[in-house]
Amino acid sequence: MMKIGVLGLQGAVREHVRSIEESGAEGIVVKRIEQLDEIDGLIIPGGESTTMRRLIDKYHFLEPLQAFGKSGKPIFGTCAGLILLATNVQGRDTSHLGLMNMKVERNAFGRQRESFEAELEIKGVADDFEAVFIRAPYIAEVGEGASVLAQYQDKIVAAQEGHYLACAFHPELTDDHRLTAHFVKMVEESKKSLAC
């Protein structure tokens, strides 16, 4: 069975594990660097990106996470996870993991009272996806080679670049597991090709 980790430093970890298991893979909470060796793909969950970054630094996760991505193993970032994946974060001189070629803006839809849910079309995944946006970021630009999977009011809210997947909303907060299932399929394919 495929093993998919959820970075468990802070945030909505349990919900992602549940969604992974509903999608037919094994979900593992990753709190230590060594655990990255056991997994075939990784989800970086929603939470507070500044908090997660501090804990990533504190436990020397930054380089191992970058190496994990560069080895070809898929990573899926949701909300704060999307910010951590991006090569360019508005208002910051440096990126966090800097793995996925895109420019993102934090808290781009406003504060909590502006947080919302809306139905989205996600290319190749669903045309009626209930997406929950919480103090969400959006993707201002994607780089060459990345494809836009979903937009909300002209803002890019989901994208994929090779084995990296990112969305600004929280698929783990609903019972709709189609986007997670899409990621599980990405992991399955990468596992096959990495084994060759």
Place this chain on the structure above:
Amino acid sequence: MSRTGTDRVKRGMAEMQKGGVIMDVVNAEQAKIAEEAGAVAVMALERVPADIRAAGGVARMADPTIVEEVMNAVSIPVMAKARIGHVVEARVLESLGVDYIDESEVLTPADEIYHIKKNDYTVPFVCGCRNLGEATRRIGEGASMLRTKGEPGTGNIVEAVRHMREVQSQIRQVVSLSDDELMTYAKDHGAPYELLLQIKEEGRLPVVNFAAGGIATPADAALMMQLGADGVFVGSGIFKSNNPQKFARAIVEATTHYDDYKLIGELSKDLGTAMKGMEMSTLTESDRMQDRSQ
């Protein structure tokens, strides 16, 4: 079509705070220290609970200037406290754009009988609880997040432990009840029946439950996580210690790795002096903030 202020959006916001530490701050400088240390949110206040105790008199919503100062200083969510039942303070805080309102017994209640009908608001609320009856009544009124009451501003963990154990044990009890026993349990505890039914089916509360009221050290935070808290609020414990930066960082790490004793041991070395703290028996009846609401 987009919808704001739905249960999913309001409860989901609290889900994102899980495993984190929310810190009380009274100005921009403290807010930045908290953010830098890895807090998932800050609570903007005029005084931390220990100082509210010391000052006496009526404690009210903070001056909006302080709330705005804190909101402008950090990019993490900002919470603020309104008095229990004070719908105008709550509406004012909502209009300022705070990310969460704490309808809090730390402030002097404006209404000794009724709480705010929180499901009317777009902004989510957190409320204190000591047991499953209080927890479910607050959820019934629309709270999107809970916390134990503990005994705020004492630096003494004993009441938070009592409340967390009580809630957890009552959840286990409800799960084990037969369907025909549930209505009587609802009556005895003043708990909404439908919510008990949901808790029985899911085996847990429908909202996040943090620990609050008396957390003063990294070990305290880890203890509350082990007892089943989803995260912790630290009120006076950080800025009443003699080294706020160090305490803040250590409490954040202990909350993440609450079962790594070696690490917590390291974090606890040379921390400096924790806030002084108070023994419960020295409090008079009117000193007990947790008894201010049910």
